[in-house]
């Protein structure tokens with residue numbers, strides 16, 4: 001696959017896999033094994049010393065995981081990926097692979113609820129302080145950077161009001177300060193937006209959402225762009241002898257072929273190896289199936305969501321609608337710059353009847369599943385202020401733009417007329 005540069009749709013089906021040489025199996029085999037036999041003691045020693053790359057133990061790597069990782073690397077346009085048990089552990093391991101006690105992170109204030117809680121109250125337990133800024137003005141990142149800052153952190157489309165983030169502007173600020181930009185691209189997937197093309201250094205995806213796309217497994221993955229020079233900045237974990245790995249200096253001691261993926265290698269051999277949130281081969285296989293249809297699904301998700309946004313926009317029972325694809329949406333100018341193929345599957349709106357009407361709609365709507373997930377093939381509905389974001393105080397909620405009347409829709413792949421009819425009936429009942 002390496003000689004010809006295939007297009008995204010082709011890579012979704014082929015990257016990272018050739019038919020299994022032993023069995024000639026066309027489908028990706030699921031390797032349900034915990035460990036791998038060493039050829040001899042020298043082979044074993046070389047694997048442990050990273051002199052040779054190969055399978056040791058499934059917490060660290062597995063041939064099924066490798067197909068998933070190589071495919072996502074190709075789709076993101078990166079240099080290496082590592083899959084883990086959840087998007088949440090991907091976020092956690094990314095931060096602690098760069099920052100340690102006494103360090104600071106500057107993050108957008110409109111993050112996924114779980115990431116926000118991790119940053120606001122769990123990382124501080126370990127001496128990592130996160131400063132939250134409004135990402136709508138990229139200058140806010142610049143103002144929050146101090147000599148202790150180790151990375152900038154954003155999502156491509158924020159929670160809960162779907163503001164699109166100006167990735168390139170924030171990447172430029174990060175790089176002027178020799179800092180890496182970490183981007184959670186879950187809401188866009190590389191089909192809608194390849195953030196590495198705009199300067200992202202590390203990309204995180206929750207595989208659970210659109211990449212898997214069928215609401216049937218939990219997983220996460222990081223992709224290392226291979227472009228960030230860890231030697232340039234204040235990164236002791238990369239530049240000083242690592243007591244977690246034979247005293248290796250990750251940014252200096254790796255062979256030339258591996259040097260660009262120092263971050264991904266350390267991610268695998270330090271946090272994943274020793275904290276242990278490994279993905280299972282079965283779940284990795286499910287995500288490979290999902291990726292095969294990612295381009296088709298993202299197209300349909302985006303088309304259906306656009307129709308829903310236009311429908312709600314015209315409805316007299318609806319107070320406001322946010323969808324980056326609406327021409328008068330506050331995010332539309334930024335969205336147009338980055339989202340050339342579609343604006344994604346999420347739509348949020350407020351009911352004129354406020355909290356009461358929102359709850360009534362959710363309790364009465366047909367077809368939509370009321371649950372806490374996004375990116376399923378089926379349409380989903382949620383009231384974030386009483387569920388996914390209820391860990392946040394009302395002040396924190398409002399500072400991220402979350403109001404009590406807000407209803408969140410993740411638009412699925414059903415026929416758009418069925419989705420619109422379900423909404424019409426639900427709105428009628430909830431305002432009766």
Ligand SMILES: *Cc1c(COP(=O)(O)O)cnc(C)c1O
Nearest residue numbers: 086087088112184186206208219
């Ligand atoms: C769901 C989600 C996560 C967390 O992923 P899990 O796989 O549920 O652990 C992180 N970021 C975003 C934007 C998400 O939507």
